[in-house]
Each structure stands twice: as C-alpha cells, then as structure tokens.
Amino acid sequence: MRWLHYYLRLLAAVSLLLIAAGGLVTSTDSGLAVPDWPNTYGYFMFAFPFSKMVGGILYEHGHRLIASVVGLLTIGLAVWAWRVETRAWVRRLAWTALAAVVAQGLLGGITVIYLLPKPISISHAGLAQLFFALVVSLGVFTSPGWRAGFGRSEPLDDPLLARLALVVPAFVYVQILLGATMRHNDAGLAIPDFPLAFGRLLPPEWSLGISLHFAHRVGAVAVTVAAVALIVRVLRAHRRRPELARPALLLSAVLLAQIGLGAWTVWSGLQPHINTAHVATGGLLWVVSVALALRVHRAWFGDASAIRASRFATSTGDAPGRVPA
Numbered sequence: 567m568r569w570l571h572y573y574l575r576l577l578a579a580v581s582l583l584l585i586a587a588g589g590l591v592t593s594t595d596s597g598l599a600v601p602d603w604p605n606t607y608g609y610f611m612f613a614f615p616f617s618k619m620v621g622g623i624l625y626e627h628g629h630r631l632i633a634s635v636v637g638l639l640t641i642g643l644a645v646w647a648w649r650v651e652t653r654a655w656v657r658r659l660a661w662t663a664l665a666a667v668v669a670q671g672l673l674g675g676i677t678v679i680y681l682l683p684k685p686i687s688i689s690h691a692g693l694a695q696l697f698f699a700l701v702v703s704l705g706v707f708t709s710p711g712w713r714a715g716f717g718r719s720e721p722l723d724d725p726l727l728a729r730l731a732l733v734v735p736a737f738v739y740v741q742i743l744l745g746a747t748m749r750h751n752d753a754g755l756a757i758p759d760f761p762l763a764f765g766r767l768l769p770p771e772w773s774l775g776i777s778l779h780f781a782h783r784v785g786a787v788a789v790t791v792a793a794v795a796l797i798v799r800v801l802r803a804h805r806r807r808p809e810l811a812r813p814a815l816l817l818s819a820v821l822l823a824q825i826g827l828g829a830w831t832v833w834s835g836l837q838p839h840i841n842t843a844h845v846a847t848g849g850l851l852w853v854v855s856v857a858l859a860l861r862v863h864r865a866w867f868g869d870a871s872a873i874r875a876s877r878f879a880t881s882t883g884d885a886p887g888r889v890p891a
Contacts, residue, residue, distance in 0.1 A: 567708060570646055574705035577639045581698045582849060584636050587629040588694060589845030592749055593838035596622030597687070603678040606630070633671060640667045643704070655868055656707050659700065666697045684750045691746035695739065695852055702853040706860050713869070716809040721865030724803060730796040731862040734817075735855040737792050741785040742848055748778045754841070757783075760832040786828060793821050793855070800858075813858040820851045 591597055599622030600606050606614040606627050611634065619627055640663055647660035673690040680686065706712055722728070748754060756775035763769045763783075769776050800814035827844040834840050 567650060567713070568710065570650060571705060571708040571710070573639075573643065573646065574701060574708060577636070577643060578698070578701045578705055578853075580632065580636055580639060581701050582846060584629070584632045585694055585698060585849045586842055586846040587625070587632050588691070589842040590838060591625050591629050592687075592691075593836070593841040593845075594622060594625055596625040597682050598678065599623045599626040600630070601678070603675040630674075633674065637667050637671060640664050640701075643701075647704075651708075653707075653869055656704065659704055659707070663697060663700045663704065666693060666700060670694060670697055682750075684747075687750045688743065688746045691750075692739075692743050695742050695849055698849055699735075699853050699856045702857055703860060706857050707867075711809055712861075712864070716807075716861070716864065718807075718864075722804075722862060724799075724862075727796075727799050727803065727862055730792065730799055731859040734789070734792045734796050735852065735859050737785070737789045738848075738852045738855050741782070741789050742852060744778070744782045744785050745845070745848060748775075748782050751775060751778055753778045754836045755779075755832065758832070760829050786825070789851075790821065790825065793817060793851075796855075796858070797821075809861050810858065813854055813861065817851070817854045817858060820847060820854055823847050824851050 602608065604611060606623075607618075609615075611627075611630060614627060644660045644664040647657050651657050651660070670690065670693050673686060673693060677683070677686050677690055711717075748756075751774065753775035756773070756779040757763045757769060759765065763776075763780060769780060797814045797818050800810050804810045824844070824847045827840065827847055831837070831841050831844045
C-alpha cells in the first residue's frame with residue numbers, strides 16, 4: 567500500500583506539470599498551433615518529429631504528450647487500486663479518476679476540433695483541477711497517517727474549523743473557474759493596473775471583460791479572507807496537531823505566492839511564464855485546501871469508525887470482536 571501512495575505522489579506531480587503546460591498553451595495562444603486531433607499534422611502523436619516541435623507547436627504538442635503520460639499513469643492507478651486496495655470507496659475513486667481523465671482528453675480534442683469554443687475550454691480547465699484534486703485526495707487516503715487515523719482516537723470537535731475547511735476549497739474552485747473564464751475571454755488586462763482599477767477602487771466604466779476581471783479580483787479577496795481565517799483558526803486552536811498545522815502553514819505560503827503572482831501577472835502585461843506560474847500556483851492552492859479539509863473531516867470517511875473501534879479494543883485489552891468479560 568505504501569508504494570501505491572508513492573505512485574500517487576508521482577501522478578500528482580505529473581498532473582501539476584500538465585496543468586502548468588495547459589496554462590502555458592493558453593498564455594501563449596498556442597491552442598490551435600496543432601490544428602488536428604488526435605494526430606499532430608497527420609503524424610501519430612508519439613511519432614511526431616522532435617525537430618518540428620518549435621514555437622507554439624512545442625507547447626501544444628508537449629501538452630498532449632504530458633496528458634498521454636497522465637492518462638497511462640491513471641490507468642495504472644485504477645488497476646493497482648483495484649488489485650490491492652481493500653476499501654471499496656477508494657477503489658471507486660480511482661476508477662472515477664480514470665473516467666475524469668478520459669473525459670478530459672475528449673474535451674481537449676473537442677476544443678481543438680471546434681476551434682477553441684469558450685464553454686468547452688473553460689470546462690476543460692475546470693475538469694483538470696477536479697482531476698488534480700481527485701489524485702491528491704487519493705494520495706491522502708492511502709497515506710500512512712490517514713490509515714492510522716493520525717494517531718487520534720476521537721474525531722475533531724471544532725464546528726468553526728469544520729465550516730472554514732469546507733468554505734475555503736469551495737471559494738478557491740470558484741476563483742479558478744472565474745480565472746479560466748477571464749483568460750478565455752481575453753480579459754487578463756481588461757483592467758491594466760493593480761491594485762487599483764483605472765486608478766480607482768471601482769472601474770469608471772464596465773464591459774464584459776472588465777466585469778470578469780474585476781470579479782476575479784473580488785474573488786481573490788474572498789479567498790484570502792477565508793483562507794487567513796482558516797489558517798489562524800488551525801494555528802491558534804490546533805497547532806499541536808501536525809496533520810493540520812503543516813498543511814495550514816503550506817496553505818499560507820502558497821496563498822502569499824499566489825497573491826504576488828496575480829499582481830505580477832498584471833504588472834508584466836501577461837508575461838506568459840508568469841501567467842503560467844499563476845495558473846499552476848492556483849492549482850496548488852486548491853489541492854492544499856482540499857487536503858486540509860479532508861484531514862479536518864477525517865471522521866466522515868468509512869474507515870474512521872473501524873480505526874476508533876480498533877483503538878478502543880487495544881486500550882481495553884480486548885481483541886476486535888471479543889465481548890469484554
């Protein structure tokens with residue numbers, strides 16, 4: 567089981583690389599640099615000459631190659647989990663991840679065939695982040711700490727933390743969708759200054775692009791406030807619980823990086839590599855908040871009661887299933 571967990575770490579890393587590659591394709595307007603699908607200029611994808619991978623072709627074809635690796639790794643994940651994982655709900659999640667990556671590949675193909683329709687492109691970006699969260703969640707579920715209940719016999723009793731832990735990933739995901747909508751409507755510089763908007767707190771005029779861009783900024787404020795509240799709650803009330811404190815500290819670091827990258831993206835005039843880093847860091851913020859939420863709500867999952875029962879039996883000296891004398 568430990569090797570499955572390490573395999574999921576690898577898949578999560580390659581999935582983040584895929585999100586970054588997709589962000590680079592969008593940031594460089596390379597989505598149609600390869601106009602056919604599933605082939606590449608008539609070549610079988612894996613037979614396309616490296617000598618021709620230049621400019622936008624490098625970004626788009628490279629994105630497809632990384633996506634293929636993610637797909638193959640996800641097939642391996644589903645088969646491996648089916649063979650060794652004893653928890654049925656974890657096996658189902660692994661197959662759900664496989665279904666998601668197949669759907670993601672089809673959406674990518676439709677995006678090319680129909681010349682980058684905005685709803686499909688935005689859905690493609692949103693599903694990529696859901697797949698990433700699924701992989702990271704499976705990594706959490708197969709970790710030694712999770713399987714041991716993080717050494718805790720009783721569920722966490724903190725209603726405020728429980729609510730904040732659900733609010734933050736929800737806000738982050740909505741913000742990701744807003745960002746994808748803004749990018750695919752070419753509204754990244756609809757408001758060209760930061761932190762003000764045309765030198766004011768509110769834009770003096772409105773259009774679709776300005777509205778989308780300003781909504782993304784308002785979303786960033788909402789995410790920041792909610793995430794800071796979550797981080798402060800964890801570090802004040804549960805700093806002695808490393809399974810919560812560590813991801814809370816990581817969340818704070820990623821949040822600071824994301825705020826800085828968002829500002830830098832505007833100041834740089836949408837420099838592609840900075841914009842891509844902003845997209846990838848947004849994905850990191852999303853999955854770190856999801857991982858923290860899962861740990862806070864450990865008691866919701868099917869194996870939590872079995873762990874508590876085993877710990878109770880151990881503490882009372884009774885074997886599982888034996889009636890105390």
